[in-house]
Amino acid sequence: MDKQELNILLVEDNHVYVELIKNTLENESAYHLTIAENLQEARESLHEKHPDLILIDFFLPDGLATDLLSGNVGFLDCPVVILTGPGDATPAIHSMNAGAWDYLVKTESTLADITHVISRVMRDWLHYLEKRQATDMQQRLMSILEATPDMVAIFDADGFAQYMNVAGRKLLGFSQDQNLSELRLTDFYPVEYAKIIRSEAIPNAIRKGQWCGETELLTRSKDTIPVSQVLISHFAEFGGVAFFSTIIRDISEYKRVQEKIEFLAYHDSLTGLINRTQLHNELEREIARALRHNETGAVLFIDLDHFKKINDTLGHLAGDSVLMQIALALKANVRRDDVVARLGGDEFIIILSGLPIDKAKAAEKAGEIAEKSRQDIAKIIHAESHRIQVTASIGIALFPLLEGGSHELIQHADTAMYHAKAQGRNGIAFYKQGMSDAVSRQLKLEVALRKAIEERQFRLYYQAQVNIDNGRVSGAEVLIRWNHPELGIIAPDEFISVLESSALISIVGQWVFETACYQLAQWVAEGIWKDDYHLCINISPRQFRDADFTAGIERVVKKTGVPAHCLEMEITENIVIYDLDKAIEIMRDLHDLGIRFSIDDFGTGYSSLRYIKRLPVNVLKIDRTFIQDMCTEKDDASIVDTIIAMARHMGLDVVAEGVETKDQLELLKSLGCPNYQGYYFSPPGTADEFKQLLLAA
Numbered sequence: 001m002d003k004q005e006l007n008i009l010l011v012e013d014n015h016v017y018v019e020l021i022k023n024t025l026e027n028e029s030a031y032h033l034t035i036a037e038n039l040q041e042a043r044e045s046l047h048e049k050h051p052d053l054i055l056i057d058f059f060l061p062d063g064l065a066t067d068l069l070s071g072n073v074g075f076l077d078c079p080v081v082i083l084t085g086p087g088d089a090t091p092a093i094h095s096m097n098a099g100a101w102d103y104l105v106k107t108e109s110t111l112a113d114i115t116h117v118i119s120r121v122m123r124d125w126l127h128y129l130e131k132r133q134a135t136d137m138q139q140r141l142m143s144i145l146e147a148t149p150d151m152v153a154i155f156d157a158d159g160f161a162q163y164m165n166v167a168g169r170k171l172l173g174f175s176q177d178q179n180l181s182e183l184r185l186t187d188f189y190p191v192e193y194a195k196i197i198r199s200e201a202i203p204n205a206i207r208k209g210q211w212c213g214e215t216e217l218l219t220r221s222k223d224t225i226p227v228s229q230v231l232i233s234h235f236a237e238f239g240g241v242a243f244f245s246t247i248i249r250d251i252s253e254y255k256r257v258q259e260k261i262e263f264l265a266y267h268d269s270l271t272g273l274i275n276r277t278q279l280h281n282e283l284e285r286e287i288a289r290a291l292r293h294n295e296t297g298a299v300l301f302i303d304l305d306h307f308k309k310i311n312d313t314l315g316h317l318a319g320d321s322v323l324m325q326i327a328l329a330l331k332a333n334v335r336r337d338d339v340v341a342r343l344g345g346d347e348f349i350i351i352l353s354g355l356p357i358d359k360a361k362a363a364e365k366a367g368e369i370a371e372k373s374r375q376d377i378a379k380i381i382h383a384e385s386h387r388i389q390v391t392a393s394i395g396i397a398l399f400p401l402l403e404g405g406s407h408e409l410i411q412h413a414d415t416a417m418y419h420a421k422a423q424g425r426n427g428i429a430f431y432k433q434g435m436s437d438a439v440s441r442q443l444k445l446e447v448a449l450r451k452a453i454e455e456r457q458f459r460l461y462y463q464a465q466v467n468i469d470n471g472r473v474s475g476a477e478v479l480i481r482w483n484h485p486e487l488g489i490i491a492p493d494e495f496i497s498v499l500e501s502s503a504l505i506s507i508v509g510q511w512v513f514e515t516a517c518y519q520l521a522q523w524v525a526e527g528i529w530k531d532d533y534h535l536c537i538n539i540s541p542r543q544f545r546d547a548d549f550t551a552g553i554e555r556v557v558k559k560t561g562v563p564a565h566c567l568e569m570e571i572t573e574n575i576v577i578y579d580l581d582k583a584i585e586i587m588r589d590l591h592d593l594g595i596r597f598s599i600d601d602f603g604t605g606y607s608s609l610r611y612i613k614r615l616p617v618n619v620l621k622i623d624r625t626f627i628q629d630m631c632t633e634k635d636d637a638s639i640v641d642t643i644i645a646m647a648r649h650m651g652l653d654v655v656a657e658g659v660e661t662k663d664q665l666e667l668l669k670s671l672g673c674p675n676y677q678g679y680y681f682s683p684p685g686t687a688d689e690f691k692q693l694l695l696a697a
């Protein structure tokens with residue numbers, strides 16, 4: 001403290017005495033003296049000047065000294081020198097407020113004595129202040145240590161605990177008053193980490209001053225806590241470690257988050273199965289193992305059929321629930337060390353390892369597991385109060401391959417899966433060479449067809465059916481065309497099979513039926529469609545098997561208001577070979593509405609009279625391949641003759657398809673065929689073109 005700054009408050013009303021002290025102090029020119037002559041002035045000075053030293057004349061009037069010393073004025077946070085009279089006053093002061101004063105100076109002392117005392121007082125005071133500052137700092141540091149959320153501990157040079165802060169005690173389960181001095185640094189760690197502390201941390205801390213690392217602490221209840229820690233050596237003045245201190249942070253939460261992040265990096269968050277990244281790691285490992293142990297393995301690529309529909313119609317919660325349940329079912333179906341992964345979306349992979357070395361046996365085993373998985377997936381799933389049935393297409397590829405690793409294998413299994421889809425879904429296919437080209441062609445077409453649906457690129461053409469006797473139009477067959485933006489009009493033979501295998505046929509078929517009905521309704525309204533004409537619409541086997549096929553047809557008939565008896569559905573014999581009874585049921589329902597049925601391409605399929613008899617069929621359409629050569633090939637002519645005779649016998653109508661020449665027409669007429677269709681009369685044309693034929697009829 002600068003001497004010049006010394007602020008002295010002299011509480012005294014004896015002018016002579018005041019002058020003397022003043023002179024003395026001013027001679028020193030190092031003090032600033034404030035004089036208070038009464039209680040009021042003393043109070044003000046205490047508040048305003050913050051004196052460093054107070055000189056009080058004990059024999060002041062009005063009990064001023066008593067008031068000051070008894071603390072009535074305020075806390076005197078500086079040394080107080082009592083200027084007292086002869087020695088007899090001392091006991092009175094003592095009894096009054098012990099500790100309130102610091103020095104007694106007798107008034108009979110000389111001023112030099114007083115000055116001397118003042119200097120001594122100030123020296124003491126400065127010393128005291130320094131000490132107080134140091135302890136203040138210590139106290140502050142201590143309170144910071146106690147408040148810090150990290151564990152802080154001090155150990156002596158022999159490693160015995162000397163201090164542990166609140167956070168440390170809390171972390172390890174020790175109470176605040178528990179004596180830890182018997183415990184050594186290494187006692188706070190499980191054995192394996194105590195070893196690291198002894199052999200690595202302490203030597204390093206001694207050598208380099210400090211050691212940092214991640215360890216685990218052992219709590220009082222023998223739990224372990226992951227921590228990050230710094231161990232510091234504090235050296236004595238003349239060398240050697242005086243003590244160690246350590247700061248330790250509990251990183252359990254960080255570890256948990258880190259583990260979660262690591263888990264998420266390699267796992268699918270929804271199902272908990274491993275993800276694509278980890279799948280490749282696992283598969284590479286399995287391939288290497290199969291090569292080492294001369295084993296066979298298999299990759300099953302599982303893709304759910306029409307899963308998007310579940311998400312779109314029942315919502316993502318239901319979709320998620322389905323995925324989770326399927327993940328569980330797949331896991332339950334394989335051995336514990338077989339890998340099940342989710343690639344994302346509705347795609348799963350199973351890696352089967354340790355299959356028999358014999359490829360055929362391995363394939364058989366893989367096929368069995370795939371079939372079991374397929375069946376398990378197809379079981380009814382309850383999700384978000386819905387009962388859902390999902391099917392899956394599964395592709396299988398065996399490994400090790402002659403060439404290629406995990407990527408090629410998954411690619412093969414993927415191709416096989418697409419093949420299974422192309423086969424009508426809900427099935428299994430093994431990868432074979434050459435499969436990729438066919439599948440990718442099919443896929444490209446499928447993608448283009450989906451676009452065609454979205455962009456309404458389909459058109460309907462109409463081909464007249466003609467009564468042979470009078471040569472007049474008796475109806476029409478509806479034929480779809482794909483009006484491709486670059487390739488122009490594409491005939492159905494090129495895309496109907498892809499629509500069928502991808503199940504897009506249901507959407508397109510429904511569109512054909514609806515559009516044709518609207519067109520028919522218009523012709524009826526225009527009065528150009530006669531009541532005994534028939535509009536024939538092709539129905540694919542797949543479309544026919546749709547659960548809501550009949551309901552969809554009924555809806556359209558009602559909506560468009562067409563006369564149902566003018567509608568005819570062209571089906572092929574394939575429709576009935578799946579489930580004859582079901583086919584009969586559907587046909588009867590539609591028949592009851594008034595809709596007629598014709599068997600298309602008759603003669604090319606089973607042509608079994610047994611089932612034709614049971615079906616509510618009205619018309620047989622003779623396939624054009626017989627008509628084509630009937631004038632030159634006797635066999636074809638006799639087949640056509642037989643079909644016409646048989647139809648007549650069974651009370652069925654007949655339409656001969658693909659009539660291109662007058663000779664064909666004449667021969668058909670002579671055989672008693674009632675109707676025909678073909679380029680000879682007119683090729684398929686647009687609705688406007690066909691309308692002209694109707695107007696001319």
Ligand SMILES: Nc1nc2c(ncn2[C@@H]2O[C@@H]3COP(=O)(O)O[C@H]4[C@@H](O)[C@H](n5cnc6c(=O)[nH]c(N)nc65)O[C@@H]4COP(=O)(O)O[C@H]3[C@H]2O)c(=O)[nH]1
Nearest residue numbers: 479480491492493512538539540658659660677678679684
């Ligand atoms: N060579 C020759 N051909 C003639 C002659 N007259 C007609 N055709 C063709 O013969 C096919 C008759 O249709 P389909 O047997 O039902 O055979 C149809 C039918 O099975 C299917 N199809 C057409 N439209 C649809 C549809 O909307 N839905 C479904 N599921 N299948 C359809 O595609 C097949 C082929 O249809 P298109 O290419 O339009 O071929 C039509 C027609 O253009 C002729 O004098 N000579």
